[in-house]
């Protein structure tokens with residue numbers, strides 16, 4: 001075990017967003033690569049917006065992606081005594097003070113500053129207050145240094161420096177006694193001994209304030225790595241407008257977790273020209289320093305391409321397990337009869353790009369067609385169809401073939417004997433078996449369905465054509 005300690009700290013105000021998932025993945029990868037510790041912390045201090053459903057959705061997303069955590073989940077809402085204690089410590093040490101300015105007073109001063117062309121910033125008037133006004137509610141403000149600057153060496157963005165005069169005295173405790181966001185993050189990261197904070201770069205502006213708090217509290221300052229945002233195709237921040245952004249929505253659209261992980265790792269990070277990374281390869285090759293500095297554009301076509309790759313090369317048994325819920329939605333239970341699901345899946349791995357496509361394509365194995373693609377049938381003369389169905393049914397009923405290759409050979413033979421071309425036989429048979437023309441190779445289909453069922457379906461199609 002190395003000393004590296006990282007965390008993913010989502011706010012439970014919605015589902016797990018793909019951007020959050022990528023941040024979680026980068027943290028997880030670094031922890032696994034260095035033998036460090038990956039911690040999950042739920043930042044639920046915003047009671048109004050945090051929900052249990054959202055926590056569950058985030059945990060479900062993490063589990064589905066296989067991003068297992070070593071400690072947690074910890075909940076900020078359970079840490080209030082610790083935050084209070086540290087607010088008190090800063091007050092006792094004269095590093096924080098009570099401020100009695102009301103929100104209305106602050107707003108009026110802010111407007112005046114704007115009118116006068118000054119930066120709206122807290123003017124520090126309660127800093128040296130001798131007599132506290134009686135019965136007036138107060139907040140606690142951090143006494144921020146006014147001179148010099150606060151800098152850090154971001155592992156992704158390089159050195160970032162903020163002049164201290166631009167940072168005003170941060171409110172660390174509200175008038176109702178609750179601690180504020182930046183303060184909780186610092187207390188938690190310090191008490192969890194986080195060594196490297198990897199998070200979205202929408203938090204860059206919080207970092208100097210947090211560093212000042214670490215320093216005031218006497219805590220070691222962690223390293224920071226701010227990951228650039230994910231954008232939609234119009235270069236605006238990725239949102240629902242651009243399509244699905246929830247990890248679970250991708251699962252439900254038939255994406256595999258390894259495809260989404262592979263896609264997300266490449267979004268902003270590269271290793272030469274490599275595109276395909278198994279989990280182990282990702283862990284071995286990931287390096288936070290190689291994450292790019294600019295934002296990345298989400299490309300659903302590439303995700304689809306990766307998904308097709310993982311379906312093609314996937315283990316049929318595992319794909320079958322993942323397919324079951326999709327089949328259940330379609331009213332199919334493969335255990336109730338029909339071909340072995342893994343065998344059926346094998347025949348479709350080359351063509352299905354998602355598990356949804358796979359589910360639709362596999363249906364015919366379990367449900368004989370109720371209707372036939374009339375446009376496809378209309379390409380053949382009725383007499384030809386009757387002849388094909390008659391010959392094929394007869395040949396199959398007598399066939400001793402057992403493998404796909406043997407059945408393919410049998411169909412070649414049928415073609416030669418009757419002077420037909422392969423599509424003149426193949427298409428009508430596909431229509432008879434599946435209802436349409438988009439189906440796997442003839443030999444594979446027959447082996448998977450079994451000759452008895454194939455003959456039954458051909459007879460039925462013949463009947464339908466004759467009517």
Ligand code: GLU
Pocket residue numbers: 008009010011043185198199200203
């Ligand atoms: N809770 C914050 C968020 O969801 C993350 C804060 C952090 O990583 O420091 O954006």
